[in-house]
Amino acid sequence: MxxxxxxxxxxxxxxxxxxxxxxxxxxxxxxxxxxxxxxxxxxxxxxxxxxxxxxxxxxxxxxxxxxxxxxxxxxxxxxxxxxxxxxxxxxxxxxxxxxxxxxxDLEPFWASLRKVDPWLKPDSQDNPEKEREQTPEQFNLIDDVTTCILCGSCWSDCNILEVDKKFLGPATLAKAHRFIYDSRDAKTRERVESISEKHAVWDCTHCGECSTRCPTETKPLSRIEEIREAAMIAGVHNNNGARHVLGFRETVGKSGRLNENYLPPRSVGFFNIPGLLDIMPVGLRMVMRGKAPPIIHHSIDKVGEVKSIFSRFDQYRK
Ligand code: SF4
Ligand code: SF4
Ligand code: FES
Missing domain, CATH: 3.10.20.30 (Beta-grasp domain)
Incomplete structure (x- = not known):
C-alpha cells in the first residue's frame, strides 16, 4: 500500500x-x-x-x-x-x-443566505386546497439548483469574497435563483431587484471557480447568469451591471466593436455625477499611459453581418 x-x-x-x-x-x-x-x-x-x-x-x-x-x-x-x-x-x-x-465559523455563510429570504413566497391571494403543483418543465428550471447541499466549497474559492466580504457569494446567489425561477413564487421582481444592488449578482467576475468546485449540479455561475437574464427580462435596469449589458449591446450592435469611451459612462449612468467622478481617475491614467481608445469610434468592415446576428437574436427572443 x-x-x-x-x-x-x-x-x-x-x-x-x-x-x-x-x-x-x-x-x-x-x-x-x-x-x-x-x-x-x-x-x-x-x-x-x-x-x-x-x-x-x-x-x-x-x-x-x-x-x-x-x-x-x-x-x-x-x-x-x-x-x-x-x-x-x-x-x-x-x-x-x-x-x-x-x-x-460558518455564520457569515448562513447570514448571507438569510439575506435572500430563502423560502417560498406565494401569492397571498392564492389559497389552494391542495399542494401547489409544478409541471416537469417548471421543475426543470430549478432542478439543478435544488441539489445544493450548502457545503460552502464555492464560497471558499470565490475570488470576489477574498476582496469583498459583503459580496453575497455564489451559494447565496444560487439560492436566490432557486426562488426567482420557482413557478410558485410571486416575488420574482422584488427578489431580482434586491440582488441587483452592489455586492450581489452583477459583482461576480465569471471566474467560474464556484462551478468548478461545486460537488453537485448547482453550478452557481450558471445560476448567476440566469439571474442576470431574469433581471434584464424583468426590466431591472437601474444599476451599473444592467446598464453595462445594455451599453455593450448598443455599441457592438451598432459598430461591430466595443466603444470603450462610451461604455464606462453608460454603465455608471450619464447623469450620475459621483459615479462619473469615481471612474475619472482610471480614464485619466489610461490617457497618461497612452492606453486610451481612439476618440473617433469606427465600425468594422463587415458590420452588416454583426447587425444581422443581433436582428436574428431579437426575432428569436420575440
Ligand atoms: S464565478 Fe463569480 S461567484 Fe463564482 S467564484 Fe467566480 S466571482 Fe465568485
Ligand atoms: S459548492 Fe455547490 S453544493 Fe456547495 S454550497 Fe456551493 S452551490 Fe451549494
Ligand atoms: S460527510 Fe456529509 S457531505 Fe461529506
Missing amino acids: ERVTFKIFRCDPEKDPMSRYQDYEVALEPGITLLNCLNKIKAEMDPTLTYRMSCGSAICGSCAMRVNGHALLACKTQASDLVKNGVIKIDPIGNMAVLKDLVV
Whole structure:
C-alpha cells in the first residue's frame, strides 16, 4: 500500500494563536476516501484532530475542506487522486475564520443566505386546497439548483469574497435563483431587484471557480447568469451591471466593436455625477499611459453581418 504524508493545518486559537501544519503518515488502502483517512488518523493516531463530518455520502455538506489549495468534499473524493509527490495538503475552507483545525465559523455563510429570504413566497391571494403543483418543465428550471447541499466549497474559492466580504457569494446567489425561477413564487421582481444592488449578482467576475468546485449540479455561475437574464427580462435596469449589458449591446450592435469611451459612462449612468467622478481617475491614467481608445469610434468592415446576428437574436427572443 502506498504510504502518504497528510500535511494538515492545525490551529487551536483558545490555546495558541499560532497555526502550524502537522504531518501524519498513512498507508492508503485501495479505494479509501479522504474522509476515511482523516477518521483513521483521528482514531489511531491523534484524537485531537478536529474536522466536521456527518453523512459520509456527499449529502450533508459538512466535510468541505481545501485540499492542495482547492475546496472539495472529503467523503466524495478518493484519497489516491489527491496525492502529489507523496503528500496530501489539507486546509480549512477559505473565506471563513478558523475555529479549530479544519472547522470554520460558518455564520457569515448562513447570514448571507438569510439575506435572500430563502423560502417560498406565494401569492397571498392564492389559497389552494391542495399542494401547489409544478409541471416537469417548471421543475426543470430549478432542478439543478435544488441539489445544493450548502457545503460552502464555492464560497471558499470565490475570488470576489477574498476582496469583498459583503459580496453575497455564489451559494447565496444560487439560492436566490432557486426562488426567482420557482413557478410558485410571486416575488420574482422584488427578489431580482434586491440582488441587483452592489455586492450581489452583477459583482461576480465569471471566474467560474464556484462551478468548478461545486460537488453537485448547482453550478452557481450558471445560476448567476440566469439571474442576470431574469433581471434584464424583468426590466431591472437601474444599476451599473444592467446598464453595462445594455451599453455593450448598443455599441457592438451598432459598430461591430466595443466603444470603450462610451461604455464606462453608460454603465455608471450619464447623469450620475459621483459615479462619473469615481471612474475619472482610471480614464485619466489610461490617457497618461497612452492606453486610451481612439476618440473617433469606427465600425468594422463587415458590420452588416454583426447587425444581422443581433436582428436574428431579437426575432428569436420575440
Ligand atoms: S464565478 Fe463569480 S461567484 Fe463564482 S467564484 Fe467566480 S466571482 Fe465568485
Ligand atoms: S452551490 Fe455547490 S459548492 Fe456551493 S454550497 Fe451549494 S453544493 Fe456547495
Ligand atoms: S460527510 Fe456529509 S457531505 Fe461529506
